[in-house]
Amino acid sequence: MHVYADPAGYPTIGVGHLIKPGEVFDTITEEEALQILAQDLAVAENAVGKMVQVPLTQNQFEALVSFVFNVGSGNFQKSTLLKLLNQGRYDAVPGELAKWRKAGGRILPGLVARRRREGELWGEGQESSPASPTEGMVEQTRAGKWKGIVGLAFTPESFREYVKGLAWDDWVPEFIVLHHTEDPSLAMRPNGFTLQHILDLQAYYRDDCGWSAGPHLFVDDKQIWVFTPLTTPGVHANSWNSRTLGVEMLGDYRREPFGEGRGSMVKANAVAAVAILCEALGLDPETIMLHRENGETEHYCPGDHVYKQEFIRLVKEYGA
Numbered sequence: 001m002h003v004y005a006d007p008a009g010y011p012t013i014g015v016g017h018l019i020k021p022g023e024v025f026d027t028i029t030e031e032e033a034l035q036i037l038a039q040d041l042a043v044a045e046n047a048v049g050k051m052v053q054v055p056l057t058q059n060q061f062e063a064l065v066s067f068v069f070n071v072g073s074g075n076f077q078k079s080t081l082l083k084l085l086n087q088g089r090y091d092a093v094p095g096e097l098a099k100w101r102k103a104g105g106r107i108l109p110g111l112v113a114r115r116r117r118e119g120e121l122w123g124e125g126q127e128s129s130p131a132s133p134t135e136g137m138v139e140q141t142r143a144g145k146w147k148g149i150v151g152l153a154f155t156p157e158s159f160r161e162y163v164k165g166l167a168w169d170d171w172v173p174e175f176i177v178l179h180h181t182e183d184p185s186l187a188m189r190p191n192g193f194t195l196q197h198i199l200d201l202q203a204y205y206r207d208d209c210g211w212s213a214g215p216h217l218f219v220d221d222k223q224i225w226v227f228t229p230l231t232t233p234g235v236h237a238n239s240w241n242s243r244t245l246g247v248e249m250l251g252d253y254r255r256e257p258f259g260e261g262r263g264s265m266v267k268a269n270a271v272a273a274v275a276i277l278c279e280a281l282g283l284d285p286e287t288i289m290l291h292r293e294n295g296e297t298e299h300y301c302p303g304d305h306v307y308k309q310e311f312i313r314l315v316k317e318y319g320a
């Protein structure tokens with residue numbers, strides 16, 4: 001195989017590997033070409049895995065890997081497509097894909113066709129994927145009782161955008177209740193929550209507890225997971241359920257530190273999430289409650305390492 005110019009005039013070799021500065025190839029064997037292809041695919045898969053913060057179906061993942069393989073992970077990182085997708089705008093992806101049809105300033109039929117195939121592949125996952133906060137519930141009902149979960153993970157920035165799109169028409173929470181998960185502890189979730197963990201939690205609340213919902217958020221050191229839809233009451237704090245949003249923080253804060261290491265990152269994400277919700281709902285941060293302040297619970301939740309007044313102060317500072 002020989003080096004050739006790709007349709008945009010960039011030097012390319014083998015099966016579509018763009019030669020980077022510092023790489024010198026003249027001729028390569030088919031085996032070498034396949035090896036490079038595998039490496040490039042792995043780079044694209046890693047980029048999609050790392051940069052996309054919302055759950056994807058297998059088809060959606062493959063569509064994005066094809067896209068990133070073609071346009072490069074740097075372009076993907078800067079793209080409007082990624083930004084909208086991480087806000088939960090699954091619907092925007094096919095249209096955003098279609099914009100990437102030019103190379104060297106020209107519209108190329110090959111790219112138009114490739115983007116269309118990727119868009120179609122993306123759409124095939126639609127039925128089983130979280131398409132929007134309401135349509136997107138991973139499992140809508142069970143015997144008409146379970147309310148379903150949203151199952152989307154956000155950074156504080158993308159969470160703010162997500163919350164902007166919500167409307168509390170039917171139900172308005174009066175205050176926010178803080179919890180810690182205790183079990184699992186931080187040590188039990190060294191990489192935070194994965195989608196599978198979230199689905200396992202759904203099974204726990206729905207099947208083991210037989211509840212209609214769970215808490216609204218699961219916050220770890222990496223992200224803010226939306227569990228029970230924020231516009232409907234959850235189940236997390238006894239008599240407060242009908243009036244509150246429940247925020248679970250990953251960790252056992254009787255034993256694990258909340259002021260340093262991973263605990264402090266959970267704290268930062270929880271402060272951001274609570275501040276964003278207070279702002280969106282017009283709630284005074286002074287109304288924040290710890291679960292253990294509800295007299296009906298026997299759980300000492302969250303543990304003593306969570307100081308309410310400090311948390312409130314940080315929420316106010318975040319909003320200011």
Ligand SMILES: [Zn+2]
Nearest residue numbers: 179180291301
């Ligand atoms: Zn609790």
